[in-house]
Amino acid sequence: MSTGLPSAMRESPTPHFTASTPERRAFSGRFVDLWWVTIPTKLRRYSILLWTAWSDGIYLTAWPRVATILVLAVFLFGFIEGGTHWRYRTIVGTNGFAGNVLAPMATANDWGGPTGLVFADNLLLLIIAVGLGSLSGNLGITLVLGYALGDILWAGPAPANLRFNDVFGVWICRYIPLIVSYLLFFLLASLPIVMAMELARSSHRRMNQSKAMTVGVTAIIEAALIYCWGGMAPMVFRTVQLWAGGEPRITVPFYMQITATWLVPIAILAVLMRALLFRLAAGKESFLARAQALALRSKQTMVRTPPWAQAIIAAGLITLLMTGFLGLRKNWAESALFSNYLEGYVVFLGLAAALLLRTYFLPRTKRWQRWTEQVEQYPAVLRLGAATVATYVLTVLLMAIPGLQSTRPNEFGPEVTSILAGLGLILLLLPHGWLARPIGRRVMPWRRIPIPSGTTQAALIAAIILLATRKAFGDCNDCSCCFTGCLPGVAAAAAAGGIPGLGSIAGSPPPIGQKDPCATQEQGYKDATKKEQQAQQNWNTADQALTQALTNQQAARTMAQQQWQIIEQLIPDAFGNVGEAELATLPADITQMTQDQFDRLIYWLQHTPPRTPNPNFAENSIVDPLIGLNADLGAADNAVQQATANVDSATAKLNDARADVAAAEKALSDCLGAHPHVHPLGAPPRPKY
Numbered sequence: 095m096s097t098g099l100p101s102a103m104r105e106s107p108t109p110h111f112t113a114s115t116p117e118r119r120a121f122s123g124r125f126v127d128l129w130w131v132t133i134p135t136k137l138r139r140y141s142i143l144l145w146t147a148w149s150d151g152i153y154l155t156a157w158p159r160v161a162t163i164l165v166l167a168v169f170l171f172g173f174i175e176g177g178t179h180w181r182y183r184t185i186v187g188t189n190g191f192a193g194n195v196l197a198p199m200a201t202a203n204d205w206g207g208p209t210g211l212v213f214a215d216n217l218l219l220l221i222i223a224v225g226l227g228s229l230s231g232n233l234g235i236t237l238v239l240g241y242a243l244g245d246i247l248w249a250g251p252a253p254a255n256l257r258f259n260d261v262f263g264v265w266i267c268r269y270i271p272l273i274v275s276y277l278l279f280f281l282l283a284s285l286p287i288v289m290a291m292e293l294a295r296s297s298h299r300r301m302n303q304s305k306a307m308t309v310g311v312t313a314i315i316e317a318a319l320i321y322c323w324g325g326m327a328p329m330v331f332r333t334v335q336l337w338a339g340g341e342p343r344i345t346v347p348f349y350m351q352i353t354a355t356w357l358v359p360i361a362i363l364a365v366l367m368r369a370l371l372f373r374l375a376a377g378k379e380s381f382l383a384r385a386q387a388l389a390l391r392s393k394q395t396m397v398r399t400p401p402w403a404q405a406i407i408a409a410g411l412i413t414l415l416m417t418g419f420l421g422l423r424k425n426w427a428e429s430a431l432f433s434n435y436l437e438g439y440v441v442f443l444g445l446a447a448a449l450l451l452r453t454y455f456l457p458r459t460k461r462w463q464r465w466t467e468q469v470e471q472y473p474a475v476l477r478l479g480a481a482t483v484a485t486y487v488l489t490v491l492l493m494a495i496p497g498l499q500s501t502r503p504n505e506f507g508p509e510v511t512s513i514l515a516g517l518g519l520i521l522l523l524l525p526h527g528w529l530a531r532p533i534g535r536r537v538m539p540w541r542r543i544p545i546p547s548g549t550t551q552a553a554l555i556a557a558i559i560l561l562a563t564r565k566a567f568g569d570c571n572d573c574s575c576c577f578t579g580c581l582p583g584v585a586a587a588a589a590a591g592g593i594p595g596l597g598s599i600a601g602s603p604p605p606i607g608q609k610d611p612c613a614t615q616e617q618g619y620k621d622a623t624k625k626e627q628q629a630q631q632n633w634n635t636a637d638q639a640l641t642q643a644l645t646n647q648q649a650a651r652t653m654a655q656q657q658w659q660i661i662e663q664l665i666p667d668a669f670g671n672v673g674e675a676e677l678a679t680l681p682a683d684i685t686q687m688t689q690d691q692f693d694r695l696i697y698w699l700q701h702t703p704p705r706t707p708n709p710n711f712a713e714n715s716i717v718d719p720l721i722g723l724n725a726d727l728g729a730a731d732n733a734v735q736q737a738t739a740n741v742d743s744a745t746a747k748l749n750d751a752r753a754d755v756a757a758a759e760k761a762l763s764d765c766l767g768a769h770p771h772v773h774p775l776g777a778p779p780r781p782k783y
Contacts, residue, residue: 122158123380129165130155130232131384135391139398142529143599146292147284151230152385153371156378168226168233172240175219177248179210183217185352187343196352211252212275212331213241215344217356223283224320224357228364229371234283242276255339263431271333274414278330281415281595282323286361287368289598290316292529293475305369313365315475317358318594322482324353325591329418329506336418346588386759393616393762405449408599413442415596416513419506419589441510445517449600452521466525477523482593485516489586509589516590520597528598615762622751622758629751633744640737647730651685654723658684661719669704685727692724 138145154161227234251268294312332342456462492508665673
């Protein structure tokens with residue numbers, strides 16, 4: 095008779111994704127969970143682009159304390175910088191005497207007029223933004239948020255020199271340019287690294303086979319994006335001074351020179367440093383757990399913003415970024431909310447219509463589907479580059495046409511025409527945007543590009559002439575205000591430089607009906623999870639049965655021990671010394687007796703006569719209870735053994751089910767791009783729309 099304790103595992107195996115560690119329970123662990131996992135999941139409901147940018151840099155959670163301190167320090171620095179506008183060196187621009195200069199903070203205003211009105215003239219802030227943003231898009235957003243809050247809540251907008259007192263009109267002239275500048279700041283501090291990593295890993299398959307090449311291509315792409323940003327930026331933040339009644343002083347050539355000299359090298363070095371940091375973080379279990387949690391939560395959180403709303407928001411943001419190019423605020427004596435911004439309304443409506451057309455109508459046409467299938471074979475970075483180069487060439491060609499220049503200042507007809515044409519190319523060449531694109535399979539065209547029909551060619555030429563005519567927009571007659579002497583190449587660089595940034599916004603809304611590239615892995619994970627839940631229920635049932643069997647066994651042992659104590663007193667009374675000698679060969683605890691000892695005791699009682707005849711003693715008064723005790727204890731022990739075997743079997747099945755879940759989870763994470771070996775820079779998981 096076996097009476098030992100059960101050998102089954104009495105605790106359910108803990109799933110690896112719910113394990114709690116002291117690091118996860120500490121403040122820093124809870125903070126990075128909130129900052130890099132929970133908040134991005136919330137943002138995903140509204141914007142894929144914000145989710146991607148915010149979740150970038152999750153590899154820093156390998157060091158929770160460092161990541162926590164870094165986030166708080168970056169936000170505090172941005173807030174103080176936004177509130178004080180302290181500058182080590184100021185990008186002054188043109189003042190008529192010193193030319194384009196980098197001036198100390200104490201003398202900047204004397205050399206170039208009012209400065210410190212916008213982040214873009216602070217060289218040190220730009221360097222820090224590019225460095226932090228290249229290490230983590232999340233840190234770039236944190237810096238932008240801190241700066242924007244400090245600028246709005248602490249410093250406030252600069253006093254405006256306006257000739258009207260309309261409250262709403264004054265608010266627009268003072269605050270809208272600042273809000274646009276924060277959006278421009280985001281395009282520098284966070285978006286380049288996200289775009290560069292995504293464009294690099296959706297390039298050619300052979301390139302992705304080398305981590306060193308992937309890092310190098312990412313650095314080159316980010317450097318190009320930042321250089322393009324430098325061409326567009328002066329035309330965007332110029333409205334901060336212009337709309338407030340001032341005069342913009344920073345020209346495009348000088349700002350591009352600053353960008354190439356300072357920001358581009360910083361971006362390249364930061365990407366290389368990021369590769370080193372990620373290599374150190376790739377083996378950290380805390381980072382791997384959070385990366386997989388982020389990827390799995392992203393699969394369970396769908397975008398709630400409807401496609402039409404995404405198209406309208408994108409059109410609005412692009413229009414705001416183009417305000418420096420548009421001929422707005424023609425009447426400086428009145429607010430004129432309709433007539434002063436009419437061209438902006440026209441551009442907004444045109445962009446919204448194009449985006450809605452791309453989202454709802456075109457994907458349902460067979461010709462567009464064939465075009466999409468063909469163009470998606472090429473890397474997204476080549477298609478984006480083609481749109482940028484085409485915008486540059488078109489601007490140069492338009493500015494070479496005599497009679498397109500306007501006599502009115504602050505209007506840029508050829509540039510606006512080229513930017514709109516470039517955005518049209520973005521929609522055409524990137525029909526599904528630039529996020530989560532399949533890896534390119536071709537580099538050269540698969541066939542000769544078809545020549546449009548005569549009617550189409552005439553319509554395109556007429557549209558370009560209509561847009562570029564001085565009656566529509568016109569070109570700035572005082573080119574020194576922006577381009578330093580009406581140089582076509584500089585103007586073209588300013589127009590083309592806006593295509594990657596504006597195109598990133600136009601290309602971010604997902605089209606309707608896009609297939610999920612990870613559907614198979616997701617279904618496998620769901621099936622494995624269901625099997626694990628069933629195995630967990632079976633284990634719980636077996637564990638409850640074992641608990642009940644152990645309870646019954648304990649009750650049977652207690653009852654048997656009480657009856658054995660009575661029998662131990664009866665045997666010496668009936669058999670004297672012989673009975674005591676027989677008891678001495680047996681254990682004092684009946685539950686410790688073996689089956690052989692029970693059988694020998696019963697045989698002895700049945701074949702040994704009592705010492706003296708005793709009318710009160712009967713053989714069955716001892717033998718029958720012993721036989722009953724033996725049967726009860728045996729039944730209880732057998733029940734425990736059977737329950738133990740059931741628990742052992744359920745535990746093995748549960749462990750197998752959890753191993754299947756882990757394998758399915760890894761397959762899904764690999765597909766989403768969450769596994770650290772998928773990208774050598776720790777790019778965020780690839781989004782599912």
